[in-house]
Amino acid sequence: xxxxxxxxxxxxxxxxxxxxxxxxxxxxxxxxxxxxxxxxxxxxxxxxxxxxxxxxxxxxxxxxxxxxxxxxxxxxxxxxxxxxxxxxxxxxxxxxxxxxxxxxxxxxxxxxxxxxxxxxxxxxxxxxxxxxxxxxxxxxxxxxxxxxxxxxxxxxxxxxxxxxxxxxxxxxxxxxxxxxxxxxxxxxxxxxxxxxxxxxxxxxxxxxxxxxxxxxxxxxxxxxxxxxxxxxxxxxxxxx
Amino acid sequence: xxxxxxxxxxxxxxxxxxxxxxxxxxxxxxxxxxxxxxxxxxxxxxxxxxxxxxxxxxxxxxxxxxxxxxxxxxxxxxxxxxxxxxxxxxxxxxxxxxxxxxxxxxxxxxxxxxxxxxxxxxxxxxxxxxxxxxxxxxxxxxxxxxxxxxxxxxxxxxxxxxxxxxxxxxxxxxxxxxxxxxxxxxxxxxxxxxxxxxxxxxxxxxxxxxxxxxxxxxxxxxxxxxxxxxxxxxxxxxxxx
Numbered sequence: 001x002x003x004x005x006x007x008x009x010x011x012x013x014x015x016x017x018x019x020x021x022x023x024x025x026x027x028x029x030x031x032x033x034x035x036x037x038x039x040x041x042x043x044x045x046x047x048x049x050x051x052x053x054x055x056x057x058x059x060x061x062x063x064x065x066x067x068x069x070x071x072x073x074x075x076x077x078x079x080x081x082x083x084x085x086x087x088x089x090x091x092x093x094x095x096x097x098x099x100x101x102x103x104x105x106x107x108x109x110x111x112x113x114x115x116x117x118x119x120x121x122x123x124x125x126x127x128x129x130x131x132x133x134x135x136x137x138x139x140x141x142x143x144x145x146x147x148x149x150x151x152x153x154x155x156x157x158x159x160x161x162x163x164x165x166x167x168x169x170x171x172x173x174x175x176x177x178x179x180x181x182x183x184x185x186x187x188x189x190x191x192x193x194x195x196x197x198x199x200x201x202x203x204x205x206x207x208x209x210x211x212x213x214x215x216x217x218x219x220x221x222x223x224x225x226x227x228x229x230x231x232x233x234x235x236x237x238x239x240x
Numbered sequence: 241x242x243x244x245x246x247x248x249x250x251x252x253x254x255x256x257x258x259x260x261x262x263x264x265x266x267x268x269x270x271x272x273x274x275x276x277x278x279x280x281x282x283x284x285x286x287x288x289x290x291x292x293x294x295x296x297x298x299x300x301x302x303x304x305x306x307x308x309x310x311x312x313x314x315x316x317x318x319x320x321x322x323x324x325x326x327x328x329x330x331x332x333x334x335x336x337x338x339x340x341x342x343x344x345x346x347x348x349x350x351x352x353x354x355x356x357x358x359x360x361x362x363x364x365x366x367x368x369x370x371x372x373x374x375x376x377x378x379x380x381x382x383x384x385x386x387x388x389x390x391x392x393x394x395x396x397x398x399x400x401x402x403x404x405x406x407x408x409x410x411x412x413x414x415x416x417x418x419x420x421x422x423x424x425x426x427x428x429x430x431x432x433x434x435x436x437x438x439x440x441x442x443x444x445x446x447x448x449x450x451x452x453x454x455x456x457x458x459x460x461x462x463x464x465x466x467x468x469x470x471x472x473x474x475x476x477x478x479x480x481x
Contacts, residue, residue, distance in 0.1 A: 001248075002255045009262055016270065023278050026285040026393055031277070041363040046317035048357065057352065140304040145329075155301045160333045192328040197310045 110200060112178030112185070120176040122208050124201070134209030137202045141194060142210075150213045163190045173214050180207050277397035285393035286356040289342040298387035298423065305379055305386075305421040312379075316368040320355055323347050358394050359383065365479050376414035376464050380423045381406070387423040403479070407472035411461030414470070427457040435460065442466045 021027075033039055044050055050058035108114050109123045124130065139148065145164045147153040152166030165172070172180070184203045187193035198206065215223070224232060273279065297303050306312060308321035323346040330340055346353045359382070361367055373379070379386065384395025396402060406413050416435070419425045436450035442462045449455060449463075464470070472478075 002258065005255075005259050006262075009259075009266065013266060020274055020279075023273070024282045026283045028286050029284070030286070031281045031284050031394075033280075034275070038364055039362040043363065045363070046315075047320055049354070055351075140306045141310075144301065144303055144307060155303075156329050156333060159301070159329075161329055162332060190332065192324055192331075194328075196322065197307075197325065 108178065109204075112176075112181035114178065118176035118178035118182070120178060122177060122204055124204055126208055130205050130208055131212060133202065134205035134207070134212075137198065138206050138209045138213075141198055142206065145191075149217060150210060151217070161190075167210055168214060168217050173218070177207050177211075180210065277399040277402075281394050281397055281399075283393055284358060285391055286358060288356055288392070289353055291339055291391060294386045294389045294392060296390075312369045312373055314370055316366070316370060318369040323353060358392055359398065361398060366481055367479065373420050374417070375468055375470060376417055376420070377406070377410075378413075378415055378420045378422070378425065380425070381413050385423050404474065407474055410470050410472055411458055411465050413457075414461040414464040414468075416460070416464070427460055428454050430455050430460060435463070439463050439467050 044058040046059065048058045049056050053060070108119045112118060122130075138150075142150070143154055145152075145154040145156045145161055146167055147157075150167035152164045152168075154161075154164060157164045181203055183191065184198060184206065185193060185195040194203075221229060221232065297308075298305070308325055309318045310321070310325075312318040323343055326340075326343045327347050330343060334340060342353050345351075382396055382398070386392070389395075415425055415427075416430070416439075419429075432452045432455050433450040435455060436448075440463065441449055443466065449459060
């Protein structure tokens with residue numbers, strides 16, 4: 001009798017393991033929730049669907065004829081160590097402008113336009129921090145297509161993005177900062193707008209960095225400090 | 241008087257005890273193994289409308305997480321990219337691929353692509369992405385090595401005990417702030433001299449870590465924890481508010 005029980009017990013255990021599998025196995029089955037009452041509340045969550053509205057979307061699109069007022073992007077924390085203020089506006093920028101993330105303002109800072117023409121110049125204090133921020137954001141958002149040196153040879157180009165321009169072109173080097181700002185905000189030709197991905201402050205940081213890249217790739221001997229020029233003619237030291 | 245109980249019933253209590261013991265052990269083991277997010281959640285790999293390969297985009301193309309999840313550093317919710325972010329490349333790249341049809345349909349109609357939500361916490365948990373990625377917690381800590389996932393799946397249990405593991409000992413998980421989106425980062429990658437020059441050493445350490453060959457995760461974590469003043473709370477209302 002016990003032998004019979006043991007047989008059934010073993011077979012049942014094998015059957016359960018065979019059906020339920022092991023931890024970590026991939027499965028398209030939604031996770032089993034023991035008591036879903038409070039776990040799933042009928043409230044709106046970011047980017048989640050909601051049956052309340054006819055189109056089934058939780059987040060709403062702006063109503064026709066209305067304008068978004070903008071919202072505060074969190075500012076870097078005061079007294080934080082220097083290496084950790086990656087979020088929000090670059091330091092020194094907050095006082096000059098309202099911290100609108102995706103602005104609808106009409107001044108140069110928000111449109112790149114001075115009057116009817118493209119303005120030029122960086123409307124925030126150009127600091128090492130702004131440059132570092134610009135580099136980081138350029139690598140994230142721009143280098144995929146335009147390449148790390150902005151030469152128009154980014155990874156996406158190798159995968160079939162045909163019309164990537166080089167930001168080292170004479171045309172772009174002479175282009176007004178405001179027009180570049182506008183291109184980032186609204187896109188141009190086959191480049192789509194990045195206004196929804198890159199906040200205003202970051203757009204100016206990126207432009208600052210692009211200018212630095214352009215200078216780095218078009219440098220002449222005059223850009224080298226006089227006391228360093230003698231070194232240019234020396235052969236490169238052998239690498240260890 | 242004849243024997244009231246047959247002979248085999250002598251062993252019956254023992255046999256019942258053995259059987260009962262095995263059943264209790266079996267149920268306990270089964271519950272321990274199966275009724276936990278380590279089983280129910282880990283490995284959840286739903287069929288998405290578009291089989292988006294993270295490995296191709298991250299490893300092969302070298303894209304940063306923040307190209308698509310652009311507001312993870314500023315928002316509580318790490319956004320799923322809008323259709324335009326996909327179309328920025330896919331208007332030209334793979335533009336006839338049938339797998340991308342839902343994206344193109346979304347681009348035409350304005351209706352969102354209905355991605356299946358994988359890393360879904362209970363609605364009474366308020367997790368803030370920005371607070372974590374800005375303080376040395378990498379995407380990979382919670383989402384696994386996404387850069388090796390042809391299809392996204394839940395890599396970690398995301399249970400409360402699992403959250404607390406890190407809230408109690410953050411030094412086991414912290415890393416330098418510029419390595420947050422580096423999915424393959426290892427403590428051995430850190431150059432001790434540069435690390436100590438930038439972040440210093442925790443108080444009370446006599447040894448000069450910059451002379452070491454490698455720093456361990458604990459050494460890196462302890463340094464960053466002190467420097468960034470990280471004291472994760474274990475009180476309820478931090479996450480359940």
